[in-house]
Amino acid sequence: MELISSIEAFRTAKLNCCRAAAKANSARPLVGFVATMGNLHEGHCSLMRRMSEECGVRITSIFVNPTQFGPSEDFAKYPRTLEADLDKCEQAGVDIVFAPDNGEIYLQDRCTEVKVSRITEGCCGLMRPGHFDGVSLVVAKLFNIVQPDIAYFGQKDYQQLRVIQQMVQDLNFQLQVTMCQTVREESGLAMSSRNSYLTTEQRAQASSIYAGLKAAGEAFNAGERKADTIKAWVRSQMDAQVRLEYLEIAGGETLEPRASANDGDVILLAARLGTTRLIDNIILRVRE
Numbered sequence: 001m002e003l004i005s006s007i008e009a010f011r012t013a014k015l016n017c018c019r020a021a022a023k024a025n026s027a028r029p030l031v032g033f034v035a036t037m038g039n040l041h042e043g044h045c046s047l048m049r050r051m052s053e054e055c056g057v058r059i060t061s062i063f064v065n066p067t068q069f070g071p072s073e074d075f076a077k078y079p080r081t082l083e084a085d086l087d088k089c090e091q092a093g094v095d096i097v098f099a100p101d102n103g104e105i106y107l108q109d110r111c112t113e114v115k116v117s118r119i120t121e122g123c124c125g126l127m128r129p130g131h132f133d134g135v136s137l138v139v140a141k142l143f144n145i146v147q148p149d150i151a152y153f154g155q156k157d158y159q160q161l162r163v164i165q166q167m168v169q170d171l172n173f174q175l176q177v178t179m180c181q182t183v184r185e186e187s188g189l190a191m192s193s194r195n196s197y198l199t200t201e202q203r204a205q206a207s208s209i210y211a212g213l214k215a216a217g218e219a220f221n222a223g224e225r226k227a228d229t230i231k232a233w234v235r236s237q238m239d240a241q242v243r244l245e246y247l248e249i250a251g252g253e254t255l256e257p258r259a260s261a262n263d264g265d266v267i268l269l270a271a272r273l274g275t276t277r278l279i280d281n282i283i284l285r286v287r288e
């Protein structure tokens with residue numbers, strides 16, 4: 001596995017890696033990509049393992065992207081754990097880790113923005129103004145640098161995933177975006193780098209978030225369709241310390257709020273425990 005920080009060296013390493021993979025398999029290898037901000041956990045590892053199964057050339061990026069953090073958010077204290085991350089990448093079968101510094105990604109004289117509209121207006125977009133502009137900008141840049149065939153993203157960041165899918169479609173990026181299931185701790189808490197900010201007590205309280213989503217999913221399966229009633233099921237299970245920032249039932253594609261839920265809609269929420277912000281979601285599916 002190679003660790004590379006410059007775009008130029010990355011391109012050479014990728015070319016060599018593709019040549020070696022093509023020689024071994026006498027076919028053009030698929031190039032897989034997992035974009036991360038580091039502090040890797042089992043959620044990231046599951047994306048990387050899936051990439052390793054499906055692709056001949058496996059690339060992971062580690063870059064804590066300043067443009068997606070608001071002025072009062074946790075950019076400075078976001079956990080940076082490069083050594084441990086590299087071990088996890090190696091174990092998951094990654095060939096190249098691209099870990100640029102800020103100056104390599106953002107030139108002083110940049111004039112270009114990447115803005116995905118409509119689906120960024122609600123949910124996290126409302127709570128974190130400019131956040132998705134930073135995500136779409138950096139992901140567009142990473143896609144252009146890495147030029148993958150398949151990029152893997154977790155369902156946990158559902159709105160982010162939709163923003164990236166939409167950007168790929170609207171700007172004709174030549175790649176497939178694969179959504180991978182949310183990986184959860186035994187308690188049901190969705191894996192996230194921000195879980196490391198939680199105390200033991202808060203971790204236990206945070207598990208009530210998924211308990212609420214599950215109860216709501218069961219109500220939907222039992223035939224409930226009224227969005228307000230389904231949302232009440234989410235709240236009914238939630239620990240009193242969990243402060244909801246938003247709770248929405250939205251179209252899976254459009255992310256438009258629904259009054260009545262349908263197959264494929266998503267329950268999305270963000271909540272705070274102390275100062276830690278957590279997000280989670282489930283996709284509603286009518287049982288056969």
Ligand code: PAF
Nearest residue numbers: 035036037065135138157
């Ligand atoms: O999900 C993340 O970790 C980040 O938003 C991403 C996609 C790596 C862009 O910085």
